[in-house]
Amino acid sequence: MAVIVKYLIAGLVRYWLIHLDYWQTIANRVEIATPLNSWKRLVEGVYLYDHNINPYEGDSFHESPIMLVIFHCLLKRVPYLLPLLFTVLDLLTAYLLYQTSKSFMKIFIESQKKQKNDIADESKPMLLNETQLNEATEYVLSVYLFNPYSVLNCAGMTTTVVQNLLVAASLWNASNGRGILACIFIALATHQALYPVLLIVPIAILLADVNKGCNKCSYIRTLLAFVLCWGFFIYISAYIMDGSYNYVHNTYGFILTVPDLKPNIGLFWYFFTEMFEHFRLLFVCAFQINALALYVVPLTLRFKKEPVLLATVLIALSTIFRSYPCIGDVGFYLALLPMWKHLFTFMQQKFIVGCAFIITSALGPTVWHLWIYSGSANANFFFGVTLSFATAQIFLITDLLFAYIKREFTLKHGSSRQVEGKPAKLVLR
Amino acid sequence: MAFCIIFLTLILGAFGEEFIEEIFIKPLPPTHLYSYFQFITLVDTESFVHSNLAPRSIGEVISRFQVDELHMTLTEGQWRHSQWGYPVLDAAPGAELYAWFNPEVKDIDLEWRKLSATLSGLFCASLNFIDSFNTITPQMALWPTGAVKSNLNVTTLLRYASLPREIVCTENLTPWKKLLPCESSRGFSALLNSRMIHNTNYHSIGVHVRKVCASEDCTETKLEIKQTVALVYDYKIIGSNDWSFRKLFGHGLPGACPLATSSIIHVDITSNTSYPFQLSPMPDKVVQSRRGGSDLKLAVYEIDASVEMINIGVKHSTKEKLSVIIPPPLHFNRYVLGYGKEFGGIVTELVNNYWTAIDVVVLENAPWWLPIQLSSLRINSEAESKLVKSQYYSPGRSRQKPYHLELLLKLPPRSTTTITIDFEFVFLKWQEYPPDANHGFYIGSAIIAANLPTAKNYTSLPVTGINYHSTINASQSWYPAVFRTNGAMVSLPTPDFSMPYNVICLACTVVALAFGPLHNICTKELILKPVGTPLSLTQKILNFFKRKKE
Numbered sequence: 016m017a018v019i020v021k022y023l024i025a026g027l028v029r030y031w032l033i034h035l036d037y038w039q040t041i042a043n044r045v046e047i048a049t050p051l052n053s054w055k056r057l058v059e060g061v062y063l064y065d066h067n068i069n070p071y072e073g074d075s076f077h078e079s080p081i082m083l084v085i086f087h088c089l090l091k092r093v094p095y096l097l098p099l100l101f102t103v104l105d106l107l108t109a110y111l112l113y114q115t116s117k118s119f120m121k122i123f124i125e126s127q128k129k130q131k132n133d134i135a136d137e138s139k140p141m142l143l144n145e146t147q148l149n150e151a152t153e154y155v156l157s158v159y160l161f162n163p164y165s166v167l168n169c170a171g172m173t174t175t176v177v178q179n180l181l182v183a184a185s186l187w188n189a190s191n192g193r194g195i196l197a198c199i200f201i202a203l204a205t206h207q208a209l210y211p212v213l214l215i216v217p218i219a220i221l222l223a224d225v226n227k228g229c230n231k232c233s234y235i236r237t238l239l240a241f242v243l244c245w246g247f248f249i250y251i252s253a254y255i256m257d258g259s260y261n262y263v264h265n266t267y268g269f270i271l272t273v274p275d276l277k278p279n280i281g282l283f284w285y286f287f288t289e290m291f292e293h294f295r296l297l298f299v300c301a302f303q304i305n306a307l308a309l310y311v312v313p314l315t316l317r318f319k320k321e322p323v324l325l326a327t328v329l330i331a332l333s334t335i336f337r338s339y340p341c342i343g344d345v346g347f348y349l350a351l352l353p354m355w356k357h358l359f360t361f362m363q364q365k366f367i368v369g370c371a372f373i374i375t376s377a378l379g380p381t382v383w384h385l386w387i388y389s390g391s392a393n394a395n396f397f398f399g400v401t402l403s404f405a406t407a408q409i410f411l412i413t414d415l416l417f418a419y420i421k422r423e424f425t426l427k428h429g430s431s432r433q434v435e436g437k438p439a440k441l442v443l444r
Numbered sequence: 445m446a447f448c449i450i451f452l453t454l455i456l457g458a459f460g461e462e463f464i465e466e467i468f469i470k471p472l473p474p475t476h477l478y479s480y481f482q483f484i485t486l487v488d489t490e491s492f493v494h495s496n497l498a499p500r501s502i503g504e505v506i507s508r509f510q511v512d513e514l515h516m517t518l519t520e521g522q523w524r525h526s527q528w529g530y531p532v533l534d535a536a537p538g539a540e541l542y543a544w545f546n547p548e549v550k551d552i553d554l555e556w557r558k559l560s561a562t563l564s565g566l567f568c569a570s571l572n573f574i575d576s577f578n579t580i581t582p583q584m585a586l587w588p589t590g591a592v593k594s595n596l597n598v599t600t601l602l603r604y605a606s607l608p609r610e611i612v613c614t615e616n617l618t619p620w621k622k623l624l625p626c627e628s629s630r631g632f633s634a635l636l637n638s639r640m641i642h643n644t645n646y647h648s649i650g651v652h653v654r655k656v657c658a659s660e661d662c663t664e665t666k667l668e669i670k671q672t673v674a675l676v677y678d679y680k681i682i683g684s685n686d687w688s689f690r691k692l693f694g695h696g697l698p699g700a701c702p703l704a705t706s707s708i709i710h711v712d713i714t715s716n717t718s719y720p721f722q723l724s725p726m727p728d729k730v731v732q733s734r735r736g737g738s739d740l741k742l743a744v745y746e747i748d749a750s751v752e753m754i755n756i757g758v759k760h761s762t763k764e765k766l767s768v769i770i771p772p773p774l775h776f777n778r779y780v781l782g783y784g785k786e787f788g789g790i791v792t793e794l795v796n797n798y799w800t801a802i803d804v805v806v807l808e809n810a811p812w813w814l815p816i817q818l819s820s821l822r823i824n825s826e827a828e829s830k831l832v833k834s835q836y837y838s839p840g841r842s843r844q845k846p847y848h849l850e851l852l853l854k855l856p857p858r859s860t861t862t863i864t865i866d867f868e869f870v871f872l873k874w875q876e877y878p879p880d881a882n883h884g885f886y887i888g889s890a891i892i893a894a895n896l897p898t899a900k901n902y903t904s905l906p907v908t909g910i911n912y913h914s915t916i917n918a919s920q921s922w923y924p925a926v927f928r929t930n931g932a933m934v935s936l937p938t939p940d941f942s943m944p945y946n947v948i949c950l951a952c953t954v955v956a957l958a959f960g961p962l963h964n965i966c967t968k969e970l971i972l973k974p975v976g977t978p979l980s981l982t983q984k985i986l987n988f989f990k991r992k993k994e
Contacts, residue, residue: 043787055817062819063839073839073847075815274842276871282951288939289874289947298948305955313966332958387937388784394939398947405954413961424970432972439972443964 018156025109025160026102032170033098046379047171049339050275051077051208054172061087071262077269078174079207080252080262097172104180105169109159109350111183116155116354118190119323120148122224126320135429141422143357154353162350163376168343175343178208182347185211186326189218192225194237202244206252209270210306210333215241216315217326224322271303273338278397280379281340282405285398306336324419327351331412335405345408352415361418361425364410371407375400460488460666461497463625463704465632466912470712470903471758472528473719474767475680476645477687480532480903481632481673483624484910486666488658497703499623501566502669506653509559510546512601513590514653518569518612521646521676522930526775526795529901531674535648536889536928539569539610544588545601553579556603567651568615574605577812580848583836585807585893586926589907590654591665606809608886608931609878612649614638620649623671624701630749631701635693636673646676656910668910686721688757696755700747709745709756710912716741718767721760733916736899736923742916772901773798774855774894778929780887785869785937790816792863792890792929796855800897803833803854806863807891810847812840813870813936814887818849820866831861842870874939884935889928896923 032041041047042054050056060076063069064087070076076083089097127142134142159165169176185200197218204211215238223233253260269275276288283302290298310332318325327348334344359365379400385392421441432439464484472478485498492503506514517535541560545552553576564571582604592598617638621628628634641647650672658664677692679685689696700707711723713730727743734740745756775795782788790810796802810816818837823829833852840847855861878885896902904925905911906918 059817059819063837066818066835066837068818068837068839070839072841073845074812074841075817075839276873278871282954284871285939285947286951287873288871289944291944292873292875302955305959309959310962314962317966335958336955387786394937395943398950402950402954406957409954409958413958413965416965417961420965420970428972434972434974437974439974441970442973443968444971444973 021157021160022106022109025166026106028166029102029105029169030098032166033101033172035170038170041167042171042173044167044171044380045278045383046280046342047167048173049279049341050277051270051339052173052175052178052341052343054174057082057086057174058090061090065091069256069261071256071265074265074275077265079248079266080255081203081248082174082177082207084255101169101172101176104176105165106160108176108180108183108347109156111180111187112159112350113152113156115183115187115190116152116351118187119354120152122190122221122323123148130426134426137429137431138426141357141426141430147357151353151356154356155350158353159346159350162346164342164349165346168341168346171343173341173343174207175341178204178211179343179347181207182211182214182330185214185218189221190225190323192222194222194226194233195240197222198237198240199244202241202248205245206248208337209267210337213307213311213329213333214326216311217322217329220315220319220322220325270338271299273299275339278383278394278401279339280342280345280401280404281335281337282401283338285394285401288394302336303338306333306338318419321419323354324416327355328412328416331408335408335412352411355415355419358415358418358422361421362414363417364414368407368411368414371403371410375404375407379404461495462486463497463701464911465701465704465707467632467635467709468532468712468903468912469709471685471715471719472676473715474685474769475678476528477677477679477682477692478528478531479675479677479692481636482532482912483633483671485625485669486656486910487669488666497625498667498669502623502651502653503667505559505562505566506667509555509562510549511543511559511653512546512592512655513544513588514541514559515543515650516541516563516567516571516652517648517650517672518567518610518616519646519648520612520642521644521648523646523676523928525927526771526777527769528676529772530903530925530927532903532905533648533650533652533672533674534925534927535650535674536606536608536891537931538606538608538886538888539571539612540606540928541571541574542582542586542602542604544592544598545603547596547601549601552601552603560605567619569612570607570610573607577844578607578846579603579605580809580838580846582807582848582850582891584805584834584850584852585891587893587924588654589652590668591657591662592655604809606888608888612647613642617641617649620651620671623651625703626701630698631704632697632707633701634698635689635695637694640692640694641673641675643681644675645678645681646674648672648674650674657908685719686757686759689755691757696753697747698753699751700749702749704749706911707747707749708912709747711743711745711756711758712740713743714739714741719760720762721758724757724759725754731916734919735915735917736902736919738898738900738902740916771795771797773896773898774802774804774892774927776892776927776929778890778932780932780934781864785935787866787868788934789820789864789866790887790932794853794855794861794863794892796857796859796861798896798898799857801854801857802894802897803852804892804894806851806853807893808847808849808851808863808865809888809890810840810849810867811885811887812842812844812846813872813885814847814867814934815840815842815870816847816849816865816867818865820864821849822862822864823851823853824862825864831855869934869936871937871939874941874944877936877938877941881938881941882935884933887932887934889931892927892929894925894927896925899923 056076060070181200181204185197188197201214219234219237222237223230256262273283273287276284278284331348334340334348382392382396382400386397466482468480470478487498492507517540519535519537523531549555560571560574581602588598621633624633652670654668655665656668658666682691728746729744731742731744777793779791823831831853836850838848902923906914
């Protein structure tokens with residue numbers, strides 16, 4: 016019953032926000048809408064498509080052709096249903112995340128059982144029990160439903176709502192061992208925004224873990240299915256655009272080369288505004304490698320046994336370092352964090368990070384107004400805020416990982432910090 | 445002397461070259477005076493191996509880049525259509541260049557860039573800044589004025605660009621005068637004294653090249669090179685509404701150019717009835733012209749090369765009086781909407797005062813840094829207006845292509861039509877801002893092409909006309925006109941130009957903040973390290989800094 020009330024309230028809040036007079040303001044906020052996901056650009060793209068002008072000829076539309084066709088249908092047939100649709104999609108995302116976290120909790124318990132022999136006696140009470148884990152799933156649901164970031168993202172009717180749904184769906188399918196569906200959804204998400212391509216690694220590991228058997232075969236199967244699906248979607252999109260692959264320049268090309276320097280909550284915009292033309296390509300490559308490739312391999316090797324943690328961290332890192340992040344992405348990975356409630360006691364920077372989130376969220380719109388509307392601040396102010404927001408997110412993620420390895424250590428060696436009776440401290444070596 | 449001139453003219457006639465100079469002066473009551481100069485050279489040949497009167501540099505440009513028709517204007521100031529009526533040739537503020545190329549040209553865009561670069565050198569103007577990112581191909585608004593082969597698709601051969609930021613000054617006028625056969629030593633061009641003409645409210649110099657029919661059936665064509673100057677004087681600057689050549693140009697007219705076949709001055713004296721004035725010296729003749737429902741009275745002076753200095757002027761018999769300005773049948777206004785530097789809109793208002801509907805083509809040409817959204821196009825606040833008969837839109841691309849919108853509208857009689865379109869401000873790279881970034885960015889003017897049903901306030905030459913005499917009694921069923929609206933200005937948000945090193949360092953630091961711990965987590969493992977005996981305070985402090993270093 017309580018769950019239904021939660022959904023109802025969250026749905027009503029979203030629906031009400033979309034019908035508010037300030038909706039336009041919400042939908043146009045730089046923190047919510049980026050050139051990639053904004054509702055305004057989607058409408059422009061659909062309008063051009065409807066008037067037989069190729070929306071990929073210009074610079075105003077960067078969604079995938081599949082989304083273009085779907086929203087063309089929706090906007091033509093049932094434009095009045097769209098606020099409801101976005102609300103329902105976001106609630107569905109919340110539901111899928113809830114279900115995903117439930118399956119993840121089962122995976123936690125199983126892996127805990129497996130490792131039981133390695134656990135020190137005095138650490139036995141630290142092991143997770145059913146009630147704790149069930150509580151965590153409830154938190155996942157609540158955080159996604161009531162987190163202002165995801166609420167505003169849905170109210171702004173950005174296409175990130177769809178992307179979150181696709182990622183959630185693929186995680187849910189992966190956690191239940193439905194390989195093909197997981198691959199289809201993650202391929203769709205990748206087709207839309209490219210960065211979810213990272214998730215194929217944790218999904219492959221998850222699928223191999225859930226469907227016991229030949230691990231390597233499973234990896235290959237998943238990768239193959241993913242590549243085939245992705246290729247198929249790319250082909251379908253080209254088919255929609257009359258066989259032309261030019262749309263790729265406006266979707267992946269736009270994401271990778273960062274031509275639009277409109278401010279957002281990420282690190283790219285001011286960096287590439289102020290970049291010397293000579294070094295632009297070098298730094299674009301460096302930043303995209305940082306977002307797309309750099310952390311996958313080391314983190315996979317280190318956290319091979321914890322695909323869920325790997326997925327969480329990769330989603331978070333790709334959100335922080337992607338070229339056009341928005342608070343919808345942040346809201347999504349924040350909703351995954353309550354699954355790691357048992358690590359919170361090991362985290363050291365909770366307070367700092369929390370304060371930083373609150374302060375930057377309040378300061379961002381303020382300095383934006385001062386810069387753009389009052390003319391009494393300049394770009395550096397907003398840049399400072401986005402920089403500290405990114406720093407806070409980085410602290411949160413690294414802290415989470417440190418907490419995990421500390422807990423791992425504690426489980427194995429007990430909570431006493433003593434070596435041969437002498438006081439000792441934990442260090443990395 | 446007279447014999448010499450006749451002889452010279454005969455020789456030139458044999459070479460098929462002809463030079464005509466004309467001035468048209470029209471008072472724009474109550475406060476302004478419009479004077480329009482045109483210097484026309486007609487050339488038979490197109491090879492330009494040898495030329496007598498025609499400027500060889502222009503001829504070479506035309507033949508090298510295979511241009512069929514060329515229009516270039518350099519303008520300072522804004523023509524006020526609602527007050528001043530219509531000019532003979534309208535021009536956009538700043539520099540404007542458009543040309544039709546020969547159908548045989550393979551790569552028009554390449555030739556276009558070469559053409560603009562050459563003209564930039566020829567006129568000391570910044571036309572070399574014309575590139576694909578500010579060039580459009582108007583589909584409906586511009587049509588060739590010269591002779592073209594029928595069944596030829598001329599639209600694809602056209603390129604148009606305007607540079608609203610261009611500042612026009614003496615350095616453009618001097619090379620322009622050098623193209624004339626008499627340069628500035630004799631003839632009407634001697635009046636063009638840069639000290640005086642840059643002191644006007646509006647001045648525009650132009651070069652227009654087109655092909656005109658040489659015979660009745662138009663099997664042969666001639667090349668017409670027309671150089672124009674349009675000036676609008678303010679009576680306030682002259683000192684009174686009594687004007688004379690000496691007041692306008694600093695000195696009188698030292699006779700006609702001896703190389704010209706005709707040198708004629710037309711003064712519009714229609715306003716004499718409402719503002720009585722006396723011309724001196726008396727004109728050679730006064731011509732009545734009836735054109736499309738408007739009556740004109742033109743005083744005509746035929747100037748001889750041998751005459752002494754003449755100073756044509758006007759003395760008003762009554763003091764200045766105020767009057768109501770009756771606006772022309774079609775006038776327009778353009779402005780930018782919105783506040784802040786995030787979202788805005790451009791509004792173009794078209795007023796049709798006439799009692800029939802007027803068909804107009806409106807061409808909006810927004811630079812790439814002003815992305816307009818077609819979905820936000822509203823005509824009289826309607827999304828899908830019935831007034832739009834045809835529409836063309838070519839979306840822009842950042843740093844590559846401007847936004848180009850053309851609308852064919854039917855303006856209902858006695859109405860005001862408002863076209864609104866939204867745009868979003870673009871954040872440029874720091875090196876893309878012009879030197880004074882906070883000065884603002886100029887938006888080029890929109891082009892409005894109309895077929896006017898009346899010749900009221902209309903002063904342009906008929907399409908087939910060469911000299912100004914062709915306007916007399918030239919009634920047609922409609923009068924084609926191309927106007928430019930006023931430009932506008934927006935202030936784009938600017939970054940801090942002194943910050944590049946700081947920003948690069950700070951952003952990279954944040955990336956390193958993630959890289960460092962993640963590297964540690966992935967490559968190192970946790971161990972317990974014994975802590976020694978309790979330390980003294982100083983050592984603790986020392987250790988604190990040491991730990992930081994680690």
